[in-house]
Amino acid sequence: MGKQKPTIPKGTRDFGPEQMAKRTYILETIKTVYKKYGFQNLETPTMENLSVLTGKYGDEGDQLLFKIVNSGDYLKKVKAEDLEKGAKIMLPKISEKGLRYDLTVPFARYVVMNHGNLSFPFKRYQVQPVWRADRPQRGRYREFYQCDADVVGTDSLLCEAEILAMMGEALTNLKVTDHTIKLNNRKVLTGIAEAIGENGKESELCVAIDKLDKIGVDKVNQELVEQRGFTEDAVSKLLPIYEMSGFTEERIEKMKTFLASSEIGLKGISELEEVFNFTKVMGVPTEKVEFDVTLARGLSYYTGAIFEVKVNNANMGSISGGGRYDNLTGVFGVEGLSGVGFSFGVDRIYDVLEELDLYPQSAIETTKVMITNFDNAGRDYCLPLLQKLRTAGISAELYPDNAKMKKQMNFANKKGIGFVVLAWEDEMAQGKFSLKNMETGEQQLLTDEQIIEVLK
Amino acid sequence: MGKQKPTIPKGTRDFGPEQMAKRTYILETIKTVYKKYGFQNLETPTMENLSVLTGKYGDEGDQLLFKIVNSGDYLKKVKAEDLEKGAKIMLPKISEKGLRYDLTVPFARYVVMNHGNLSFPFKRYQVQPVWRADRPQRGRYREFYQCDADVVGTDSLLCEAEILAMMGEALTNLKVTDHTIKLNNRKVLTGIAEAIGENGKESELCVAIDKLDKIGVDKVNQELVEQRGFTEDAVSKLLPIYEMSGFTEERIEKMKTFLASSEIGLKGISELEEVFNFTKVMGVPTEKVEFDVTLARGLSYYTGAIFEVKVNNANMGSISGGGRYDNLTGVFGVEGLSGVGFSFGVDRIYDVLEELDLYPQSAIETTKVMITNFDNAGRDYCLPLLQKLRTAGISAELYPDNAKMKKQMNFANKKGIGFVVLAWEDEMAQGKFSLKNMETGEQQLLTDEQIIEVLK
Numbered sequence: 001m002g003k004q005k006p007t008i009p010k011g012t013r014d015f016g017p018e019q020m021a022k023r024t025y026i027l028e029t030i031k032t033v034y035k036k037y038g039f040q041n042l043e044t045p046t047m048e049n050l051s052v053l054t055g056k057y058g059d060e061g062d063q064l065l066f067k068i069v070n071s072g073d074y075l076k077k078v079k080a081e082d083l084e085k086g087a088k089i090m091l092p093k094i095s096e097k098g099l100r101y102d103l104t105v106p107f108a109r110y111v112v113m114n115h116g117n118l119s120f121p122f123k124r125y126q127v128q129p130v131w132r133a134d135r136p137q138r139g140r141y142r143e144f145y146q147c148d149a150d151v152v153g154t155d156s157l158l159c160e161a162e163i164l165a166m167m168g169e170a171l172t173n174l175k176v177t178d179h180t181i182k183l184n185n186r187k188v189l190t191g192i193a194e195a196i197g198e199n200g201k202e203s204e205l206c207v208a209i210d211k212l213d214k215i216g217v218d219k220v221n222q223e224l225v226e227q228r229g230f231t232e233d234a235v236s237k238l239l240p241i242y243e244m245s246g247f248t249e250e251r252i253e254k255m256k257t258f259l260a261s262s263e264i265g266l267k268g269i270s271e272l273e274e275v276f277n278f279t280k281v282m283g284v285p286t287e288k289v290e291f292d293v294t295l296a297r298g299l300s301y302y303t304g305a306i307f308e309v310k311v312n313n314a315n316m317g318s319i320s321g322g323g324r325y326d327n328l329t330g331v332f333g334v335e336g337l338s339g340v341g342f343s344f345g346v347d348r349i350y351d352v353l354e355e356l357d358l359y360p361q362s363a364i365e366t367t368k369v370m371i372t373n374f375d376n377a378g379r380d381y382c383l384p385l386l387q388k389l390r391t392a393g394i395s396a397e398l399y400p401d402n403a404k405m406k407k408q409m410n411f412a413n414k415k416g417i418g419f420v421v422l423a424w425e426d427e428m429a430q431g432k433f434s435l436k437n438m439e440t441g442e443q444q445l446l447t448d449e450q451i452i453e454v455l456k
Numbered sequence: 457m458g459k460q461k462p463t464i465p466k467g468t469r470d471f472g473p474e475q476m477a478k479r480t481y482i483l484e485t486i487k488t489v490y491k492k493y494g495f496q497n498l499e500t501p502t503m504e505n506l507s508v509l510t511g512k513y514g515d516e517g518d519q520l521l522f523k524i525v526n527s528g529d530y531l532k533k534v535k536a537e538d539l540e541k542g543a544k545i546m547l548p549k550i551s552e553k554g555l556r557y558d559l560t561v562p563f564a565r566y567v568v569m570n571h572g573n574l575s576f577p578f579k580r581y582q583v584q585p586v587w588r589a590d591r592p593q594r595g596r597y598r599e600f601y602q603c604d605a606d607v608v609g610t611d612s613l614l615c616e617a618e619i620l621a622m623m624g625e626a627l628t629n630l631k632v633t634d635h636t637i638k639l640n641n642r643k644v645l646t647g648i649a650e651a652i653g654e655n656g657k658e659s660e661l662c663v664a665i666d667k668l669d670k671i672g673v674d675k676v677n678q679e680l681v682e683q684r685g686f687t688e689d690a691v692s693k694l695l696p697i698y699e700m701s702g703f704t705e706e707r708i709e710k711m712k713t714f715l716a717s718s719e720i721g722l723k724g725i726s727e728l729e730e731v732f733n734f735t736k737v738m739g740v741p742t743e744k745v746e747f748d749v750t751l752a753r754g755l756s757y758y759t760g761a762i763f764e765v766k767v768n769n770a771n772m773g774s775i776s777g778g779g780r781y782d783n784l785t786g787v788f789g790v791e792g793l794s795g796v797g798f799s800f801g802v803d804r805i806y807d808v809l810e811e812l813d814l815y816p817q818s819a820i821e822t823t824k825v826m827i828t829n830f831d832n833a834g835r836d837y838c839l840p841l842l843q844k845l846r847t848a849g850i851s852a853e854l855y856p857d858n859a860k861m862k863k864q865m866n867f868a869n870k871k872g873i874g875f876v877v878l879a880w881e882d883e884m885a886q887g888k889f890s891l892k893n894m895e896t897g898e899q900q901l902l903t904d905e906q907i908i909e910v911l912k
Contacts, residue, residue, distance in 0.1 A: 006508045006565045006788050008501055009553050014566050017496035017580070024497065036846050038823040038853030040473035040871075041480065045464055045599050046502065046555075046585065047522075052462045066503075069523040069551055071589040075543045083539055087531045094550075095525055097465050099502075109462045110470050119870045121856055124473070129502060133527040143501055156856035165843070281839040332462050367494040383737040387621070390492050397494030400577055400612035414575045415496075 011134070011142030018364060018416075019350075025363035026174065026349050027127055027147065033170040034125040034149050037162055042124045044106035047097045054098075056105045056331065064132045066142075067095040099131040103148045103343075104328075111152060112332040120153025120337075139347065150341025152328055157271060159340045160305045160324065161278035164289055167309055167320055167342065174349065175358045179319075181288055182308045184295035185272050186323070188255065191265015192241060192293075195258055196234040204228040206296035217242050241293055248276060248291045255293060271304060301325045307342050314352045320344045366395075368455055369419040369435075370412045373399040378423050385421065385433065385448045392452045412438060419455060467590070467598030474820060474872075475806075481819035482630065482805055483583055483603065489626045490581040490605050493618055498580045500562035503553045510554075512561045512787065520588045522598075523551040555587040559604045559799075560784075567608060568788040576609025576793075595803065606797025608784055613727060615796045616761045616780065617734035620745055623765055623776055623798065630805065631814045634769045637744055640751035640762045641728050642779070644711065647721015648697060648749075651714055652690040660684040662752035673698050697749055704732060704747045711749060727760060757781045763798050770808045776800045822851075824911055825875040825891075826868045829855040834879050841877065841889065841904045848908045868894060875911060 008014065015023060031041075047068060054062050077093040100106055103126045111118065127147045136142055149166065151159045164181060171179050186202075189209070193202040208223045215223075221238070224230040240258055244251055252269060259265030272291060279286050295306050304324030311319060322342025329337045353359055369389060371382045382398065389396035397417075399408045412420050422434040427445065435451050436443045446454065464470065471479060487497075503524060510518050533549040556562055559582045567574065583603045592598055605622065607615045620637060627635050642658075645665070649658040664679045671679075677694070680686040696714055700707055708725060715721030728747060735742050751762050760780030767775060778798025785793050809815055825845060827838045838854065845852035853873075855864045868876050878890040883901065891907050892899045902910065 004507075004789070006568055007505060008565075008569070009503045009505055012501035012503055014501065014569070015497075015499040016566075016570065017498065020497035020499055036849070036851045038826075038851060040822055041471075041476035042473065043471040043476055045468035045470065046587070047465045047468055047599070049463060049465055052464075066527070067525040068555075069525055069547070071522070073543050075539065075546065078539065080536070080539060083531070083534065083536060087529050090531065091525070099524075109464075110472075112462055113464075113470075114472065119867050123853070131502070143503065151856070154856045158854060158856045165846075169846075278839070281836050282843045283840050284843060333460070366496055370494075380737050383734070384739050387738045387740060390621075390625075393492070395492045395494060397579070398614060400607070400610045400614045411575050 009142070011136030011140075013141065013143070017366065021364050021366070022353070022359055023145075023346065023350060025359065026346060026353070027145075029173050030147055030170050030344055031125065031127065033166050033173065037123070037149075037166055039123040039125040039149050039151075042107065042110060042126045043128060044100065044103075044110055044126070046100055046129075048100055048106060048109070050092070050096055050098050052109050052332075053101060053105060057101055061101060064134055065101055066099040066131045066133055067091065068097040068099070070094055070096055100128070101132060102130050103128060103146045104150075104341075107148070107150060107152075108329045108332060111337065112329050112334045115329075115334055121151050121156075121159075122153055123149070123151045125149040139351070141347065145346045147344040147346050148341055149343075150328075150339050152337050152339035155304075155324075155326075155338040157274045157305075158278055160271075160275045161282060161284065163305075163307060163322065163340065163342050164275070164279055164286070165282065165284040167307070168285060168288060170344065171309070174353065175360075176311055176319075176349070176352060176356070178313045179288060179309055179311050180290055182290050182292040182295045182310070183272065183275070184292050184306045185268035185304055186302045186306060187264050187268025187271065187304065188259070188293060189268075189296060191259040191262035191268055192238070194262040194265060195260075196230075196237040198230055198234045201228070201230070204230070209294050210296040212242075212294050244293050248286075248289070251291045251293065252276075268304075275305065297321055297323065303327075305340060311352050311356075314355050316348055316352050316355075318345070319348045319352060364416060365418065366416045367397050368395045368417070369397075369421060369451075370408070370415075370417045371396065371398040371421040372405070372408050372423075373402055374405070374424070375402055378428070381423050381428050382421065382433070385451070388448055389452060389455070392456060394452065394455050421451065465598070467592030467596075469597060469599070473822065477820050477822070478809070478815055479601075479802065479806060481815065482802060482809070483601075485629050486603055486626050486800055487581065487583065489622050489629065492625075493579070493605075493622055495579040495581040495605050495607075498563065498566060498582045499584060500556065500559075500566055500582070502556055502585075504556055504562060504565070506548070506552055506554050508565050509557060509561060513557055517557060520590055521557055522555040522587045522589055523547065524553040524555070526550055526552055556584070557588060558586050559584060559602045560606075560797075563604070563606060563608075564785045564788060567793065568785050568790045571785075571790055577607050577612075577615075578609055579605070579607045581605040595807070597803070601802045603800040603802050604797055605799075606784075606795050608793050608795035611760075611780075611782075611794040613730045613761075614734055616727075616731045617738060617740065619761075619763060619778065619796065619798050620731070620735055620742070621738065621740040623763070624741060624744060626800065627765070630809065631816075632767055632775075632805070632808060632812070635744060635765055635767050635775075636746055638746050638748040638751045638764045638766070639728065639731070640748050641724035641760055642758045642762060643720050643724025643727065643760065644715070644749060645724075645752060647715040647718035647724055648694070650718040650721060651716075652686075652693040654686055654690045657684070657686070660686070665750050666752040668698075668750050700749050704742075704745070707747045707749065708732075724760075731761065753777055753779065759783075761796060767808050767812075770811050772804055772808050772811075774801070775804045775808060820872060821874060822872045823853050824851045824873070825853075825877060825907075826864070826871075826873045827852065827854040827877040828861070828864050828879075829858055830861070830880070831858055834884070837879050837884050838877065838889070841907070844904055845908060845911070848912060850908065850911050877907065 074094045082090045129143050129145050167181050190202040193205050208220050221235045224235050302323035303326040306323040308318045309320035324340040326338050328339040373379045386398050420436045432445050530550045538546045585601050646658040649661050664676050677691045680691050758779035759782040762779040764774045765776035780796035782794050784795040829835045842854050876892045888901050891902050
C-alpha cells in the first residue's frame with residue numbers, strides 16, 4: 001500500500017528548480033513594477049469561511065469551490081435523514097471552510113475587516129495560488145497563481161492610465177514587446193445597447209460580443225436574435241461596431257457619432273478620452289494601446305474601464321485583463337468603494353516566454369561555480385575557497401563526495417552550473433586553481449582572488 | 457446574511473502591507489543564503505493525495521490533517537450504514553485529498569516521482585505554507601510557513617558543516633547575532649543508552665531528555681525510572697551528561713571517555729569531530745556552535761546530526777532545527793537515500809526581530825515618494841515627473857484625487873512614504889518642485905532631475 005509509487009492530485013503540479021527559477025523571474029519582474037507604482041503586498045489565508053466565498057462566483061463557481069471537511073467529529077451535526085437529502089443539503093453540515101477561489105473576494109473581505117485602519121486609496125498587489133475544482137485540461141489547472149493589483153477607494157481615472165503604464169512596463173521588462181493592450185469601457189457597451197434600441201440589454205450584448213473572436217460576426221448576430229431576443233433591426237445597426245478601425249482618436253470620433261443619442265455611452269467615451277489624455281501627459285507610451293469597442297470580457301461586474309492584453313506573435317489567449325468595478329465591498333456591507341484592477345496570467349506568460357525563447361540567462365542560472373572533489377587532500381585544499389566565494393556573494397558548491405571526474409562534470413552540466421574549479425597536485429603546488437568555463441570549455445590557472453574577480 | 461461582517465477561519469491570518477514587507481525581508485534574506493550554497497527552489501501542490509500524507513506523522517498527525525471534500529457528488533460511495541460506523545470510517549469515502557502538513561513528505565514524494573531525472577546529491581529549498589488542524593493558541597497557527605533546505609543523496613558530513621555555516625550566515629544577515637547553534641548526533645544518544653546499560657532504549661531516553669530544559673533533571677530522571685522502565689543505576693550514570701560543560705573540544709574528550717564501551721556512540725563522536733573539522737577548514741565561524749550532548753528534539757527519525765538554534769537575548773524557543781535522516785524516501789519505496797536538512801521558523805524569527813527591533817528601514821519602506829494633488833493644473837504639471845521617477849527605478853505615486861493638504865500628508869505618513877513632492881504656482885513658475893523629507897520636515901526647491909538625484 002504505502003510502497004506503491006506516489007502520485008499528485010490531478011490538475012496540480014510540482015514546480016522543479018528550472019520551472020521555479022523561470023516562474024520567480026516572471027513574478028519578480030511583475031512585482032517590481034507593482035511596487036514602483038506604489039502598490040503594497042497583501043496575503044490572505046488559503047482557507048476562507050464558506051460564508052465569505054459562496055454566492056460570489058455564481059452557481060457554477062460555488063460548485064467549483066474546494067471545501068474542507070470540518071475538524072474533529074465532522075459528522076456531529078449530521079442526522080441520518082440528511083444523508084438521504086443528498087450531497088448539497090449535507091455539505092454545510094460537514095464543511096464550513098473552502099479554498100480561495102480568486103484573490104478579489106478575499107481582498108474585498110480584507111478591506112471590509114480592516115476598513116477603519118486602512119488609508120484610502122488603498123493600492124494592493126497580491127500574488128498567491130487559487131483553487132478551482134474544474135475539469136483539468138491543457139493549460140487549465142486546479143491550482144494556479146493569480147497576480148493581481150487593485151486600487152480601491154478612488155474613482156480617479158489616473159488609476160486606469162497607470163494600469164496601462166504598468167501593463168506595458170511589465171511586458172517590456174519581460175521582453176514581450178509585440179503585444180496589444182485593449183481598452184474599452186462598460187458604459188460604451190451600455191451606450192451601444194441604447195443606441196441600437198435595446199436599452200438595458202447590455203449584459204446579453206456583452207455575453208454575445210465576448211465571443212466575437214471565437215465564433216465571428218454572423219454567429220454573434222444569430223445568437224443575439226435567436227437566443228437573446230434582439231430585433232433584426234437592432235442587430236443590423238451593430239455593423240459600424242464590428243467594422244470599427246483606425247487609430248484611437250479616429251475610433252473615438254466614430255463612436256461619438258454612433259453614441260450621440262446615449263448619455264451614458266458618451267460618458268464612457270469621455271472617460272476613455274481622459275484616460276488616453278493622462279497617459280499622454282504622463283509620457284506613457286500608448287502605441288500598443290488600442291480602443292477596442294467590442295471588448296467585453298466575460299465578467300459582468302465591470303462598470304467602467306475594461307482591459308485585456310494579447311501577445312501578437314504567440315499562440316495564446318489573453319495574458320492579462322481587468323477593469324473598474326464600482327462596488328467591490330458592497331457584498332460585505334461596505335458601500336461606495338470604487339476599485340480598478342488587473343491581473344497577469346502567470347501560467348500563460350510562462351508558456352509565452354517558453355514559445356518565444358525570452359528567458360534571460362540570469363533567470364535560469366543556478367549555482368555559479370562548483371568545486372570538484374577527487375580526494376580528501378584536494379577537497380581540503382579547496383574548502384577555504386568555497387567559503388571565500390560565498391562571502392564574496394558568489395553562489396558556490398563543493399561536490400560533497402569523492403567521485404570520478406565524469407560524474408561530477410555531468411552533475412555540473414545537468415544543474416546548469418557555469419564554472420567548475422579543479423585542483424590537482426599541480427595546482428596545489430602553485431597555490432592556484434584551474435577554473436573551467438563550462439560553456440566554452442576554456443580553462444584558466446588562477447589564484448583564489450582572481451577566481452572571485454572573474455566570477456563577480 | 458451576506459451583509460454580516462465577514463471573518464477569517466480561526467488560526468489563520470491576513471498579512472497586511474507592513475507584515476508582508478517584514479516577512480518578505482526575512483524570507484528573502486534566508487533564500488539568498490540558500491541559493492548561495494547551491495540550493496534550488498522547489499514548490500509542491502497545496503493538496504496531496506491522502507495516500508501520500510497519512511501514516512507519515514503518527515496518529516496525532518493524521519488527525520491534524522485538513523481533508524478536502526471530494527468534488528462532484530462526494531456522497532456517491534457512501535451507504536446509509538457508513539454514517540453509523542462513524543466519522544473515521546466514512547472519511548476515506550468522502551475525501552481523497554488533504555492539505556500539505558509539512559514540506560518534508562511532499563519533498564520525499566517529489567524525489568521518488570522524479571528519481572530518474574534528478575541529479576544527486578539534490579539540494580533543494582522550499583518556502584511554502586503548511587496546514588495543521590491544531591487548537592490555535594498564541595504563536596500557534598493553523599496556517600504557517602515553513603522554510604526548509606535539504607540535501608538528499610549523500611552522507612557526506614560536509615553537508616552538516618554547510619548547514620552550520622548557513623544557519624550562522626542567515627542569522628548574521630538578519631542581525632540576530634546573539635544566538636547559539638546547538639549540535640548533537642543521534643548516535644551519541646544511542647551510545648549513551650548503551651553506556652548506561654539500557655541498550656536499544658535511546659528513543660525513550662530521547663523523549664525524556666528532550667524535556668530537560670522544560671522540566672529539569674529530577675523530573676526527567678523520575679520519568680525515566682517510573683514511566684520508561686530505566687533502572688535507578690542507569691539513571692545515576694547520566695549525571696556526567698547533565699553536568700556536561702566546557703568548550704566543544706573538552707566536551708568531545710569527556711564523551712569519548714563516557715562512551716568508551718559503545719561503538720556507535722564513538723562513531724557519533726567521530727562524526728561530530730569531522731563536522732567541526734570541516735567548519736574549521738572552510739573558515740566558518742564556530743564560536744556560536746555548541747556541542748549539546750542532551751539535544752534530542754522530538755522527532756525520532758533523525759539518525760545522525762541534530763541541529764537546533766536559539767536566540768540568547770529573546771524570549772523565544774528554538775527558531776531553527778534539523779538533522780540527518782538515513783531513509784527519507786523509504787516510505788515511498790526508494791531505499792538508500794540519505795538526507796540532511798533544516799528549517800527556519802519564520803513566525804518565530806518575525807517575533808524575535810520585532811522584540812529586538814532589528815528590521816532595517818529598507819525592510820519597512822513603502823513608496824519612496826508621493827506627489828501631491830491639489831488641483832488639475834498642478835496635477836498635470838507633476839504627471840511627467842511621476843513617470844520620470846519610475847523610469848529611474850524610484851517607486852512613486854501621485855495622490856489620485858484633488859484633496860486637502862492635511863489629508864494627503866496624513867495619507868503619506870500613514871503609508872510610511874519618505875518624501876512628498878508639492879507644486880503650487882510658485883514652483884510651476886520656476887519649472888521646479890518642492891521636495892519635502894517627511895522625517896525631518898526639511899523642504900527643498902528642486903528640478904525634476906535634482907529630485908531624481910536626491911532620491912536615487
